[in-house]
Amino acid sequence: MHPTMQKVARLAELAEDRGTRVKIGDTPIMLVREGDTVHAYTADCPHAGAPLEKGGICNGRIVCPWHKGTFEISDGSLVEPPALQGLTRYASLVDEGDVYVSPEPDESPPARPAADASTMFIAGAGAAGAAACAALREAGFNGRIVLAGTDAKIPYDRTALSKFVVAGDMPPDDVPPLLDPAFFSEQRIERIESQAVRLDAAKKQAELADGTIIDYEAALVCTGGIPKPMDVPRAPDARVLFLRNRDDAGAIVEALENSKAVIVGASFIGLEVASCLRKRKIDTVVVAPGKIPFATQFGERIGAMFKRLHEANGVSFRMGRNISAIERDAVILDDGERIAADVVIAGTGVKPATSFITGIPIADDGGIDVDARLCAAPGLYAAGDVARFPLPRSQTRLRIEHWRVAQQHARVAAYNMAGKRVEYEGVPYFWTYHFEKRFDYLGHVSDPDEVVIDGDLDAQKFIAYLMKDGEVGAVVACEREDATARLAEGMRATLTLDAARNLANG
Numbered sequence: 018m019h020p021t022m023q024k025v026a027r028l029a030e031l032a033e034d035r036g037t038r039v040k041i042g043d044t045p046i047m048l049v050r051e052g053d054t055v056h057a058y059t060a061d062c063p064h065a066g067a068p069l070e071k072g073g074i075c076n077g078r079i080v081c082p083w084h085k086g087t088f089e090i091s092d093g094s095l096v097e098p099p100a101l102q103g104l105t106r107y108a109s110l111v112d113e114g115d116v117y118v119s120p121e122p123d124e125s126p127p128a129r130p131a132a133d134a135s136t137m138f139i140a141g142a143g144a145a146g147a148a149a150c151a152a153l154r155e156a157g158f159n160g161r162i163v164l165a166g167t168d169a170k171i172p173y174d175r176t177a178l179s180k181f182v183v184a185g186d187m188p189p190d191d192v193p194p195l196l197d198p199a200f201f202s203e204q205r206i207e208r209i210e211s212q213a214v215r216l217d218a219a220k221k222q223a224e225l226a227d228g229t230i231i232d233y234e235a236a237l238v239c240t241g242g243i244p245k246p247m248d249v250p251r252a253p254d255a256r257v258l259f260l261r262n263r264d265d266a267g268a269i270v271e272a273l274e275n276s277k278a279v280i281v282g283a284s285f286i287g288l289e290v291a292s293c294l295r296k297r298k299i300d301t302v303v304v305a306p307g308k309i310p311f312a313t314q315f316g317e318r319i320g321a322m323f324k325r326l327h328e329a330n331g332v333s334f335r336m337g338r339n340i341s342a343i344e345r346d347a348v349i350l351d352d353g354e355r356i357a358a359d360v361v362i363a364g365t366g367v368k369p370a371t372s373f374i375t376g377i378p379i380a381d382d383g384g385i386d387v388d389a390r391l392c393a394a395p396g397l398y399a400a401g402d403v404a405r406f407p408l409p410r411s412q413t414r415l416r417i418e419h420w421r422v423a424q425q426h427a428r429v430a431a432y433n434m435a436g437k438r439v440e441y442e443g444v445p446y447f448w449t450y451h452f453e454k455r456f457d458y459l460g461h462v463s464d465p466d467e468v469v470i471d472g473d474l475d476a477q478k479f480i481a482y483l484m485k486d487g488e489v490g491a492v493v494a495c496e497r498e499d500a501t502a503r504l505a506e507g508m509r510a511t512l513t514l515d516a517a518r519n520l521a522n523g
């Protein structure tokens with residue numbers, strides 16, 4: 018045994034179905050038991066610091082409670098984002114029933130891949146772009162990587178904008194970066210802050226707005242979406258704002274002082290913004306065409322709970338209504354109602370930013386059709402909000418606008434670009450945040466046949482199974498982080514209601 022190793026626990030005290038947090042000095046360590054072996058890793062998730070022992074253990078993997086970043090138990094390597102790196106590992110051993118862990122991380126140098134003269138081009142420096150940079154190196158690609166993006170010197174966490182920035186809890190410049198700025202220089206990633214204005218799939222060539230021409234072996238298009246404009250008459254001095262990037266969030270924060278706001282669209286982003294505005298005591302009205310928010314995704318009972326939660330916190334709704342005009346200080350609805358508004362925030366969806374691409378067909382919705390390897394054409398891949406991809410076990414393609422899905426795509430695409438053969442086998446996941454409550458959504462289903470709810474919906478402490486054709490198509494939950502962590506792995510297989518409940522209940 019190494020002389021500096023310290024005794025941290027008794028083997029008999031460690032459960033196998035969850036991690037156990039211990040400390041060596043100030044360092045938090047998570048112990049994970051597999052039979053008579055114990056693995057020791059950093060206990061705080063490398064993504065945003067969640068306590069990993071509160072997550073799940075499933076399929077030989079550790080799943081983070083907050084955003085379901087996933088790691089192999091055997092070596093801590095990364096399996097699923099939004100973490101973009103594996104867990105720091107500490108040497109450990111069991112001796113006469115006592116568990117010993119080294120206080121120093123195990124830092125064996127990574128294998129040095131062979132030199133490579135090829136160029137990988139990534140258009141879009143957002144969720145997928147950052148994940149692709151990390152995954153290309155992780156997959157052993159050692160050549161040139163060019164990352165072109167219009168929006169950021171360093172890719173940042175867009176999801177914080179509608180949760181913390183608009184609420185005034187986080188200045189726009191403090192939004193966390195997705196990768197340590199040093200990563201880009203250490204890993205020789207060429208970042209160019211310029212828009213891709215042309216990508217010729219047949220010639221394998223891209224051109225940037227600053228005139229740079231890039232000839233590539235493989236390219237990844239992950240340019241996300243552009244907010245859809247609102248097609249209604251509006252006064253020239255009406256303030257209509259969108260929320261897609263850090264500048265937009267800053268503009269909303271500035272415009273909102275002592276204002277009345279109307280949010281158009283009861284989308285996740287629209288209602289997250291409503292939650293932020295009420296935190297700032299701003300009069301907030303949501304106008305949307307449907308009957309109940311999120312009814313298509315979650316079913317009517319859960320959608321109605323979201324509406325009640327918002328109403329209890331002072332948000333007014335005009336459901337079943339459209340905007341017919343926007344004046345300087347009001348919006349006019351299609352039934353003639355006039356609602357005072359200094360600021361209108363449009364949460365009316367996005368269109369994929371793909372107009373610069375030639376040589377492949379672009380779908381009617383602006384998306385790019387890809388196969389399970391995220392490949393659109395020889396040497397061309399697409400990921401994230403632009404990609405129309407097949408879910409496992411499904412014949413049809415769809416676009417899913419979720420952060421973790423964009424990064425899952427990017428990892429699959431990057432491995433294929435680096436010469437491996439991997440397919441998308443992930444479970445879609447997103448989280449949304451309203452009035453200090455985080456809701457998890459796993460899987461994908463629209464218009465569920467039945468919604469089975471365990472727990473107390475109105476106390477926002479529940480897990481709901483969205484059933485389709487006798488199977489669990491999706492799960493929505495609040496304050497059941499360990500259950501959704503296990504299901505994030507378990508739902509890779511088809512689950513009956515009983516099987517899903519067993520997994521959720523540990």
Ligand SMILES: Cc1cc2nc3c(=O)[nH]c(=O)nc-3n(C[C@H](O)[C@H](O)[C@H](O)COP(=O)(O)OP(=O)(O)OC[C@H]3O[C@@H](n4cnc5c(N)ncnc54)[C@H](O)[C@@H]3O)c2cc1C
Nearest residue numbers: 141143144145167168213240241401402418419420423447
């Ligand atoms: C405010 C907000 C909050 C959100 N919250 C959540 C959440 O809580 N959970 C969740 O799952 N999802 C959330 N989403 C959705 C999630 O952010 C997206 O699904 C995800 O960012 C998609 O990743 P992407 O890489 O495809 O695109 P993006 O992250 O949008 O990145 C695309 C990048 O490409 C750039 N670009 C566009 N055109 C070009 C071009 N021609 N050349 C170069 N660069 C270009 C864009 O400026 C952008 O920086 C949120 C979205 C927003 C806007």
Ligand code: FES
Nearest residue numbers: 062064065081086
């Ligand atoms: S904190 Fe672990 S995945 Fe986000």
